[in-house]
Amino acid sequence: MFPSYVNLVLVSCLFISVDSGNVEQIVLRGVQTSLLSMYIPSKPFTCLDGSLTIPYEFVNDDYCDCKDGTDEPGTSACPNGRFFCENKGYVGSLIPSHFVGDGVCDCCDGSDEYETKTVCNNTCFELAQKTQAEREAQRVLHEAGVAKKKEIISKSIAIKSERQTHIDELERDLQSVENELKEKEELKRQAEIPENQAKEKHQKLWDEQRAVRETIIRNYQIRDMFADLDTNGDSLVSIDELQKHTELDLDNENEFTIEEVRTILGSDSVNLDEFNTTVFDQISNSYKRLPKPTTPIPEPTLDSTATPSSPVETSTDEKNIENHDETPIATSLEHEKHIHDDTPPEFDDETKQLIAIADQTRTEFDQVQGRVLDIKRQIEDLKKQVNIDVGIQGEYSAFIDQCFDYEEREYTYRVCMFKDAKQIPKGGGGDVAIGFWDAWTGPIENKYLRMKYVNGATCWNGPARSLTVTFRCGIEHKIIDVREPSRCEYAMIFETPSACDEKMAASSSHSTHVEF
Incomplete structure (x- = not known):
C-alpha cells in the first residue's frame, strides 16, 4: 500500500x-x-x-x-x-x-x-486587466473626490474660524446690550413709580365715587322694597306681609311657614332700620313684587256710544304703573354688577403724560430685551454648529444646514443632515418622520462612513422608524438609493467627496499579485 x-x-x-x-x-x-x-x-x-x-x-x-x-x-x-x-x-x-x-x-x-x-x-490575465481597470476607475474617482474633499476641509477650517470669531463678537455685543438692558430696566422702573401712583390715585377716587353711588342706590332699593312690603302702611314689615312672598321659601316645600318667616325677620315685625340691617340682604336676590289685582272691564252694551271696533284705551300712566308693578325690584347684587361694568372716567392730562412716558420706557426696554434674546439665539445656533462632529478634518462640514432629496415613484425622501429625515408622499398627506439625527455608526476604522437617524414615527403595530445613511466616494453630494430592507428600517446610499479615501487616491495604478 x-x-x-x-x-x-x-x-x-x-x-x-x-x-x-x-x-x-x-x-x-x-x-x-x-x-x-x-x-x-x-x-x-x-x-x-x-x-x-x-x-x-x-x-x-x-x-x-x-x-x-x-x-x-x-x-x-x-x-x-x-x-x-x-x-x-x-x-x-x-x-x-x-x-x-x-x-x-x-x-x-x-x-x-x-x-x-x-x-x-x-482567463487570469483578462480578469486582471478588468480588475485593474476597475481599480483604476476607483482610483481616479477617489483622486478627483479627494481634491474636492480638500477644498471642503479648507473651507471648513476657514468657516469654523469665522464662526468662532463671530461667537466672540456676539458675546462682546451681548455684554454691552445686557448693560444697556439694565439701564433701560432702571429707567422703566423709575417711570412706572409716578405712573402707578397716579393710576392708584385715579382708581381710589373712582372707587370712592362708585361706593357713594352704590350706597345711594342701595338705600333707595331698601326703602322701595320696604314700602312694597308694608302693605298696611304702619312703617313695619310683619310676618303676615312677608309670608305672602312665597318665592322666598328656599326649602321648596310649597309652604312658607310662620316660623320660616320669623327666622328671616328675626321677630314678629321689623322697622326700616331693622329691615336694612337684618332682612334686606337675605331676600334681595329672590324678592319679586306681587302682581296687582286687575279690575274687570264691563262688556259694552248695544246702546253704547262706543263702536264695537273701538278698543278700550289704557292711559299711559296706567301702563307705566302696570309695567312698574310687574318689574322685580333691582337688587344690590344686580347693582353691584352694574357698577363694576361701568367704564371709569378718563385719566387726567397729568396722568396721561406719566403713562406716555412709562410706555416709552417700556417700549425701549422691550426692544433692547429683544436684541438680547436675538444675540443669545445666534450664539446658541453657532455653538451648536461648531460642536457638530463633522469628521476628523471637518470633511462633512458642507452638510451643515443642508437637505437632500431623492425621488422615487410614490415618495420623496428628504434628509437634512444632522437634523432629521422624512418620507413625503407624492399623492398627498402629511410628511412622515423616519428618524432624527443620532450618531456616526461606521466601522471602527472609519466611523464617518455611516450615520444613524432614530426615533421616527412609529409604524402601525411596529417599531419606530429609523434610517441608516451609508456614505461612499462620489464627485457630488447626492442620494443615489433609498430602500426599506426591513420593516420601518430604511437604508440610504449617499455619494459625496467627503467619503473619498486619500490612500486609495494615492494607490499605484500598476497591477499587483494578491494571494489569500
Whole structure:
C-alpha cells in the first residue's frame, strides 16, 4: 500500500525539478503559499486543527483523514476542504474542494481541473486587466473626490474660524446690550413709580365715587322694597306681609311657614332700620313684587256710544304703573354688577403724560430685551454648529444646514443632515418622520462612513422608524438609493467627496499579485 501512496503523491501532488542530483519540492497543489511550511514531505503531517498526525504520504491521497480536511488540499475527498487557486497574474482564491475535478473551470488558471480532460482557458490575465481597470476607475474617482474633499476641509477650517470669531463678537455685543438692558430696566422702573401712583390715585377716587353711588342706590332699593312690603302702611314689615312672598321659601316645600318667616325677620315685625340691617340682604336676590289685582272691564252694551271696533284705551300712566308693578325690584347684587361694568372716567392730562412716558420706557426696554434674546439665539445656533462632529478634518462640514432629496415613484425622501429625515408622499398627506439625527455608526476604522437617524414615527403595530445613511466616494453630494430592507428600517446610499479615501487616491495604478 505504501508505494501506491507514493505514486499518488508524485503524480497528483508535486511538481519536481532535478538540480545537481538533488530533488527539490517546488509547490504542493491546492495549498496556499503561506501554509506550505506545514507540508514537509520528510515529516509526518499534522492536521492544521491539531486533531491528528498522519504519515505525509496520506496527504492528497484522495482519502479524508483530517476533520478539517487539510490533508486533502488538492483533491475533492473532504467535503469541508478548501482548494487554493494560485491564479498567477491575478488574485489567488479559495474554492470548496468538491469543485476540484468536477469538469467546471472554477480557477481562472484551470488548476482545479488538473486531473480531468476538461480544457480550461487561462482567463487570469483578462480578469486582471478588468480588475485593474476597475481599480483604476476607483482610483481616479477617489483622486478627483479627494481634491474636492480638500477644498471642503479648507473651507471648513476657514468657516469654523469665522464662526468662532463671530461667537466672540456676539458675546462682546451681548455684554454691552445686557448693560444697556439694565439701564433701560432702571429707567422703566423709575417711570412706572409716578405712573402707578397716579393710576392708584385715579382708581381710589373712582372707587370712592362708585361706593357713594352704590350706597345711594342701595338705600333707595331698601326703602322701595320696604314700602312694597308694608302693605298696611304702619312703617313695619310683619310676618303676615312677608309670608305672602312665597318665592322666598328656599326649602321648596310649597309652604312658607310662620316660623320660616320669623327666622328671616328675626321677630314678629321689623322697622326700616331693622329691615336694612337684618332682612334686606337675605331676600334681595329672590324678592319679586306681587302682581296687582286687575279690575274687570264691563262688556259694552248695544246702546253704547262706543263702536264695537273701538278698543278700550289704557292711559299711559296706567301702563307705566302696570309695567312698574310687574318689574322685580333691582337688587344690590344686580347693582353691584352694574357698577363694576361701568367704564371709569378718563385719566387726567397729568396722568396721561406719566403713562406716555412709562410706555416709552417700556417700549425701549422691550426692544433692547429683544436684541438680547436675538444675540443669545445666534450664539446658541453657532455653538451648536461648531460642536457638530463633522469628521476628523471637518470633511462633512458642507452638510451643515443642508437637505437632500431623492425621488422615487410614490415618495420623496428628504434628509437634512444632522437634523432629521422624512418620507413625503407624492399623492398627498402629511410628511412622515423616519428618524432624527443620532450618531456616526461606521466601522471602527472609519466611523464617518455611516450615520444613524432614530426615533421616527412609529409604524402601525411596529417599531419606530429609523434610517441608516451609508456614505461612499462620489464627485457630488447626492442620494443615489433609498430602500426599506426591513420593516420601518430604511437604508440610504449617499455619494459625496467627503467619503473619498486619500490612500486609495494615492494607490499605484500598476497591477499587483494578491494571494489569500
